[in-house]
Every structure is written in structure tokens, then in C-alpha cells.
Amino acid sequence: MTELKTTAATTLLDIGKIREDFPVLRQKVHGKPLVYLDNAATTQKPLQVINSLTEYYSDYNSNIHRGVHLLSQKATDEYEKVRTRVRKFLNAPKTEEIIFLRGTTEAINLVANSWGRTFLKAGDEIIISEMEHHSNIVPWQLLCEQTGATLKVIPLNDSGELIIEEYKNLLSEKTKLVSVVHASNTLGTENPVKEITTLAHRYNAKVLIDGAQAVQHFKVDIQDIGCDFYAFSGHKLYAPTGIGVLWGKEELLETMPPWQGGGDMILSVTFEKTIYNQIPYKFEAGTPNIADTIALGAAIDYVNSIGIENIARYENELYQYAEEKFLPIEGLTLVGTAAKKSSVFSFKLDDIHPHDVGTIMDLEGIAIRTGHMCTQPVMKRFGVPALSRISLAFYNTKHEIDLAAAAIKKVIEVFS
Amino acid sequence: MNDELKELYQQVILDHNKNPRNFRKIDPATHTSEGLNPLCGDHVYIYLDVHDGIIKDISFQGNGCAISKSSASIMTAELKGKTLEQAEHLFRQFHDMVTGKLDDPEQIEQLGKPAIFLGVRDFPVRVKCASLSWHTMHAALHQKDTAVTTE
Numbered sequence: 001m002t003e004l005k006t007t008a009a010t011t012l013l014d015i016g017k018i019r020e021d022f023p024v025l026r027q028k029v030h031g032k033p034l035v036y037l038d039n040a041a042t043t044q045k046p047l048q049v050i051n052s053l054t055e056y057y058s059d060y061n062s063n064i065h066r067g068v069h070l071l072s073q074k075a076t077d078e079y080e081k082v083r084t085r086v087r088k089f090l091n092a093p094k095t096e097e098i099i100f101l102r103g104t105t106e107a108i109n110l111v112a113n114s115w116g117r118t119f120l121k122a123g124d125e126i127i128i129s130e131m132e133h134h135s136n137i138v139p140w141q142l143l144c145e146q147t148g149a150t151l152k153v154i155p156l157n158d159s160g161e162l163i164i165e166e167y168k169n170l171l172s173e174k175t176k177l178v179s180v181v182h183a184s185n186t187l188g189t190e191n192p193v194k195e196i197t198t199l200a201h202r203y204n205a206k207v208l209i210d211g212a213q214a215v216q217h218f219k220v221d222i223q224d225i226g227c228d229f230y231a232f233s234g235h236k237l238y239a240p241t242g243i244g245v246l247w248g249k250e251e252l253l254e255t256m257p258p259w260q261g262g263g264d265m266i267l268s269v270t271f272e273k274t275i276y277n278q279i280p281y282k283f284e285a286g287t288p289n290i291a292d293t294i295a296l297g298a299a300i301d302y303v304n305s306i307g308i309e310n311i312a313r314y315e316n317e318l319y320q321y322a323e324e325k326f327l328p329i330e331g332l333t334l335v336g337t338a339a340k341k342s343s344v345f346s347f348k349l350d351d352i353h354p355h356d357v358g359t360i361m362d363l364e365g366i367a368i369r370t371g372h373m374c375t376q377p378v379m380k381r382f383g384v385p386a387l388s389r390i391s392l393a394f395y396n397t398k399h400e401i402d403l404a405a406a407a408i409k410k411v412i413e414v415f416s
Numbered sequence: 417m418n419d420e421l422k423e424l425y426q427q428v429i430l431d432h433n434k435n436p437r438n439f440r441k442i443d444p445a446t447h448t449s450e451g452l453n454p455l456c457g458d459h460v461y462i463y464l465d466v467h468d469g470i471i472k473d474i475s476f477q478g479n480g481c482a483i484s485k486s487s488a489s490i491m492t493a494e495l496k497g498k499t500l501e502q503a504e505h506l507f508r509q510f511h512d513m514v515t516g517k518l519d520d521p522e523q524i525e526q527l528g529k530p531a532i533f534l535g536v537r538d539f540p541v542r543v544k545c546a547s548l549s550w551h552t553m554h555a556a557l558h559q560k561d562t563a564v565t566t567e
Binding site for chain 2: 030352353355356359360371379385386414415
């Protein structure tokens with residue numbers, strides 16, 4: 001039965017054909033075919049995305065929202081169409097709730113600066129978790145310093161799952177915000193964000209979900225989750241760097257002040273009083289990243305053309321295969337064994353430092369991430385200075401997993 | 417193993433990684449400093465006992481990759497008994513060697529055991545690993561209070 005399912009999932013996606021869309025994958029590094037397994041850091045870009053950039057700059061490069069001429073109109077249309085595509089992609093209720101920013105980090109900082117500074121005061125509490133990326137820790141620490149609010153942390157169990165009982169104990173009338181990651185970049189854990197949200201709402205706390213490692217791997221329906229804010233980065237979703245999204249509930253965004261002033265975010269300016277523009281423009285001061293926003297639209301189209309459910313199924317199958325191949329390697333320990341996890345395989349290899357693992361694997365053509373993965377509290381929790389991480393995308397193959405397994409064995413050989 | 421790999425992970429380097437020399441704390445030390453490589457999490461403490469301009473004792477602690485650990489080990493073995501002037505000179509020479517500015521084989525040989533890290537220059541992202549302990553030692557001798565980072 002499993003065999004049948006495997007075949008079905010594989011045949012659903014023609015990986016050979018998909019790989020042809022990614023020019024970067026065609027190269028050799030150190031004389032070996034590139035095996036790119038650092039997808040949680042950033043994903044490669046398909047031709048459809050690359051071409052959309054060329055097309056924009058070659059055919060209709062122009063500033064948006066401010067020109068009566070044809071090119072400006074075309075650029076504005078293409079830019080605004082992406083908002084609708086993002087809304088559908090996340091199943092957000094309203095297009096104007098989609099704010100374009102540089103990435104997840106900037107999205108979290110916007111909420112901290114605009115919502116946080118307005119509504120938080122001394123004695124209030126913010127809950128995050130032990131598995132957060134530094135970008136979902138530091139903005140809240142800064143906010144706590146500014147407002148006198150306190151940061152509370154949901155601990156992890158040994159599998160790298162949030163201890164929900166502990167979370168329940170942390171929640172109180174003082175809780176004003178819960179900000180947690182949807183899927184961990186280090187442990188792969190997929191968090192029960194719907195349950196987390198429901199529990200927080202009992203105390204009228206707002207909920208922000210960091211979707212940087214989620215939207216590219218499985219279907220995200222923010223209305224189903226019920227959260228108040230959701231953030232993701234384009235470059236982890238096959239789009240360029242420098243473009244990301246914050247979605248927020250309209251009624252919240254309406255109450256929040258702008259966090260940056262400039263052009264495009266105003267309706268009228270006099271020295272006596274400036275009237276701010278409506279959402280989302282209120283939060284998009286200055287000329288935005290037009291080209292990369294349009295390319296984000298192309299990336300979403302590309303992902304939709306393959307189907308996010310197909311991607312999830314295939315990547316899950318690939319992950320299972322990776323566990324089968326890697327776990328029997330003597331001296332290797334998987335860190336992050338949540339019951340529900342996706343696409344990330346972080347490991348220890350005896351007492352060999354991850355940096356050495358990374359260099360030796362690189363010489364075999366295999367690109368992986370080594371280090372603390374911007375999650376130093378996770379390193380502390382599992383008692384390691386750093387880890388090696390293999391992270392998958394749908395253009396990866398079982399053959400590449402085999403090559404990675406052989407490279408890991410080579411690392412052991414060098415240090416034996 | 418290919419040649420690049422053999423050059424980087426030579427037996428001597430692997431041996432110092434496994435059995436680091438002078439891996440301890442000197443207490444009290446006349447000079448100490450802490451070094452960090454945020455990229456990979458390398459973290460090293462260097463302790464020195466300096467009297468009359470001579471490094472009587474030098475040691476290190478911390479954790480890091482094979483390159484950083486063995487470089488610290490080899491450095492401590494090399495610098496013990498050297499004068500501060502000699503240490504300063506070796507620091508410059510080592511730095512120039514791993515960054516590719518020092519090519520003269522004779523001068524490289526004069527570095528002694530640390531010359532074994534010549535191959536690191538072919539791995540730009542690993543240069544920091546080899547030089548972290550040297551920078552930390554240098555900071556300790558110059559009594560810089562803040563932690564050294566390679567970033």
C-alpha cells in the first residue's frame with residue numbers, strides 16, 4: 001500500500017521536468033553536480049520568476065500609484081494583482097489586508113513597532129516559544145524594553161514540540177500577544193497554530209504566526225487558523241529576496257498607526273496635519289519593491305501550477321526517505337523528532353563540528369546549512385553549539401538524498 | 417579523499433582536534449580574552465601568563481570546529497616561551513598566510529607548526545575558523561575588553 005502511494009505521489013510531479021525550470025540546479029560545484037539542500041535558508045528561483053523580473057524591467061518599469069502614463073498604469077496593475085493572488089494563496093478575507101514588506105523579519109517588526117508600541121504597557125505580557133527564530137525574539141525584546149512589558153517563553157519537549165500544557169499555564173489576562181512560528185526552521189516541527197490561537201483568544205490576546213517556513217511546504221488557510229497576523233517571506237517561496245508579506249485583520253490594521261512616513265502612505269500633507277492613506281498603503285511608505293512583488297506573484301502562480309497539496313505530499317515522501325537513509329548512519333542523531341514535522345532534517349554527527357560537516361559535504365557538491373540557524377535558544381535547549389541541517393524542496397530527489405547520505409559517511413571517514 | 421580535503425584536514429590537524437594541547441584555564445592569568453564566530457558558533461577563551469615580556473604559559477578553552485580547535489591548540493604550543501614581539505610578528509605572519517598575502521615559502525616555514533594551515537586560504541569561509549584564536553590571543557595581549565568577533 002505504501003509502495004503504491006509512493007508511486008502515485010512521485011508520478012504526480014514530474015521532478016525531471018520541474019528541475020529544468022531551475023537554471024541554478026544545472027551547475028557543478030567542486031566538479032560535482034550541485035545538490036542543493038539548503039532550502040530553509042532560501043529557495044532557488046524558477047525561470048518563470050526570473051523572466052517576470054526581466055519582463056518588468058524590459059517592458060514596463062515604472063513607478064506605481066502616481067503616474068497617469070501607460071507604463072505606470074501597467075506596473076500598478078501588475079503590482080496590485082499580486083495582492084489578490086496573495087489573498088487567495090493565504091485564503092485571507094480582504095485584499096487590502098495584504099501588506100508588502102521586505103520579509104518576515106520586517107513584518108514582525110512592523111507589528112512590534114506599530115501595534116505593540118500603541119497598545120502595550122508595563123505589566124502586559126507577550127508569549128513566544130523556545131523554538132523561535134531570532135527575528136521572532138529580538139523585536140519583542142526591544143518592545144519590552146520600550147514598554148515595560150514582559151516576555152514569556154513556551155518550552156519545548158525532547159522531540160522539539162511545544163508543551164501546550166505549559167503554554168496554557170503562561171496564558172492570563174496579562175497576555176496581550178502570542179507570537180509563534182508555524183513551522184520551525186531548525187526542528188521542522190509544525191505547530192498546532194489553530195489550537196494556539198483559540199487558547200490565546202480566550203484571553204483576548206492577539207496572535208501572530210510566523211509562516212516563513214510554512215507557506216512553501218503546505219496549504220495555509222489563515223481564516224481556518226483564526227490568527228490576527230500572519231507573516232511570510234517571498235524568497236523562501238521561490239520568489240526573489242527583499243519581498244515579503246504581512247497579513248493582518250482589517251479592524252486591527254485600521255487601529256494601528258503608520259510606522260514609516262513618506263510618499264504613498266498619505267492622502268494629503270500640510271505642515272499642520274497629514275492625513276494618512278487607507279490600508280494597506282498606510283504601511284507602504286515610499287516606492288515599494290515593485291519588481292520583486294510582481295515576481296512574488298509569478299512564484300505563487302508557479303507553486304499553484306504544481307499544487308501546494310502535491311508539493312506537501314512529495315516533500316513528505318522525500319523526508320520519510322531521508323529519515324530512512326540518514327537515521328541508520330552510525331553516530332548520527334536527528335534533532336527534532338516531532339510527530340508532525342516537515343522538510344527539515346537537523347542532525348548531530350558524533351562530536352564532529354557541523355562546520356566541518358558542511359565543508360566536507362560542500363566538496364561533494366552538497367549545499368547544507370551549518371551553525372545555529374538563527375535559533376540559539378534551540379541550540380541551548382538541545383545542548384549543542386550548532387547543528388547541520390538538510391532542508392528539502394520539491395525539486396530535490398531521492399537520488400540527491402542518496403548522495404547526501406554518502407557524503408555524511410565520507411565526513412565520518414575523514415574524522416575516524 | 418580529494419586533494420583539497422586532504423590539505424585542509426591533515427592528520428596533524430585532526431590529531432590536535434582530537435587531543436587539543438593546553439586545553440585548560442590559567443588562573444590567575446595576566447591576560448585573557450573571549451572570541452566568537454557568530455556564523456558557526458565557534459567560541460574560544462584564551463588565557464596567557466606573561467612575565468618580563470615573555471609568554472610563560474598560554475592555554476585555551478571553548479568549542480568550535482576542527483579547524484578552529486586545532487588552530488588554537490597549535491598556536492598555544494607555538495607561542496609558549498615566545499616574547500611578546502615574537503608573538504606579534506607570528507600573529508601578523510599567520511594572518512597574512514591564511515588570507516593569501518604571504519606567499520614566500522621561507523617565511524611561511526618560519527611560522528613553524530601553524531604553517532600547516534596554509535591550505536585554509538583555499539576555503540575563504542574557513543579562514544575565520546583558523547584565525548579566531550590568533551585574533552583572540554592578540555586582543556588579550558592588547559587588553560581589549562570587548563569580545564572579539566570574526567564578523
